[in-house]
Amino acid sequence: MTVPTEETPFAGVLAGAVELLRGLPRTRDGVAAARRAAELWRADHPDVRAQLVADVRPGSPVVDYDLVLGHPAGGTVALTAPADDGVPWTVDHSTHWASGRVLTVDGRELLIQNALLTLRARAERDPSVQEELVDHCVLEDLIAREPEPTREELQEASDAYRLRRGLHTRERMLRWLGEVGLTQEAYDNHIHGLALKRRVRARIERETGRDYLERYPEEFDQVWAVWAAGSAERLAGLAASGEPLAALGAAVLSRGDDLDVTAAVRVARELPEPLRDAAAGAAVGPVSYGAGHLFGVIRERRPADPADPATLAAAGRAGFAAFMAARRAAAEITWHWL
Template sequence: MTSTFNAALSEAVDLLRALPRRRDNVPEARRAVARWRESRPATRAQLVADVRPGSPIVDYDLVLAHPDGGSVALTAPADDGVPWTVDHSTHWASGRVVTVDDFALLIQNALLTLRARAERDTTIQDELIDYCILSDLTGKELPPTQEELQQASDAYRIRNGLRSRDDMMRWLDAVGLNETAYTSHIFGLALKQRVRARIERETARDYLERHPAEFDQVWALWAEGPEDRLAELAGAPDPAEALVRALTGRDRISVHTAEGPALDLPEPLRAVPEKGVVGPVPHGRHHLLGVVRERRPADPSDPAILAAAGRAGFAEYMAERRAKADITWHWL
């Protein structure tokens, strides 16, 4: 190599190491290389930028023309010393979906969570964040007992209809897991259930004291369907009786009845007083018309009431944790 090219190589290394590494500074880096190329036109220098997935950090290669033919590529990684062309297939975030408070959720666990999810009011994103928060909390727990593992496994198999070993083996094959991976999943699930149960116990009474009306025992009847049909029922002399008749008829509406905590009822019914009527009001994809037949104040000594308050307290706790968490999504 000529002394001129040696000098250009030395300058190129210094230039490459000094380039700004933020995603929004790539144009500035390209301008810097263009200015240097004007002073070293024989190098025909070209900057190659790699924008990391889900990261504001950028890595560069600087490609120079060799005086004897061909090209020379210079790489100056800013962090771990691994060239981005080598590191690309094993990118630090390539297996991650989201990181919450430094806890990383891997794609395998995320997919398993999505497959097993039930119909809930929360979004998929909230469920994944909750998974991270609970997993982080379980990291401070002692290992689960054999009883906890068995309870977690039994509950999981029942929820998924896995009544026999053959059922289990077919399910594992369908989701792409082996028995070792399933055991690991149950290990984490048992710890999450332990943490959840503790939070529910700790928050139940306080939540009940702050929101007693949510746990009033309510007997309600309601219908969901087109607004015009519900308006006809609402205009009847006795809307409750009209809904009862609709239970036995073939109609464009679906009629439901339930007795339990107000919190478990559709939202428009939760605060309705005894003998009160609400609707038709928008609800979900349709409209709702409801009647509260009876309403009794909650009994704070009732174990079922305390259990329901614990579930609500846990939901509130998780919502507060999500609001405070430092969240970075890696699937963008």
């Protein structure tokens, strides 16, 4: 080991970084403690901008780490200290026979490079894809500081996950695991993280909801609206009728109609954007919306009720979205493929 001197201060940092890596816990439930240890070490060495990278292997309790350091002369240095077989996890994964593949269909392989190019093309059309990836990283950082989930939290997370996918029986669940290539252990690990994310999200919603409602009460007006999505020509016919609301009602009852009609009572911010600020009795559109056009009528609009549980729940969702937007804006993000 190089002894740090005044001439080689970075060598001393490297020596300390190696000792840090070698002392980190290597089990999945020790990741939070590892991150805390790395944060303390980073605070003592701010000039190297240390970043800990955890490799939490799907379906395995084993965790490995890299530590990325900024070099005084520019660029970065990555350190790894595998605990068992001496093979860095980056090399171990790169030499796996399927490391470059995402899936194979009828013998045709989809390489990770092509999959990521497809994701990039989609992200150009829908920036929310990139936001979801950043949000995933932000939430992973938040849950690393959380205590282990309770049995009840794990069960609730699993139930919600299965119900969203229609996996109501054990047989359907096992068939789905086979279709997506997940082992039961890998599924349990996913639910472990999902339970913690649900906990963090619920807490942030409680902490931010009422304040968000007080600052933006107009976003939570209770609005009764009816709207239709479809072709501009078809919607223009509804708008031109003397009774657009009646015309929308007739469209609901018309079989084989080419319109998608919705009638709902929602808080204003959760309506389609063109309808959110419209007054009671107003007809809006047809206007471009999404991939088509929209026409709608506001039947009734009432001021937000701060005591209404549904309104508070909506305000919590809005507060969480604002919290995540702020975290994305403040984050240091590097896109390695996109």
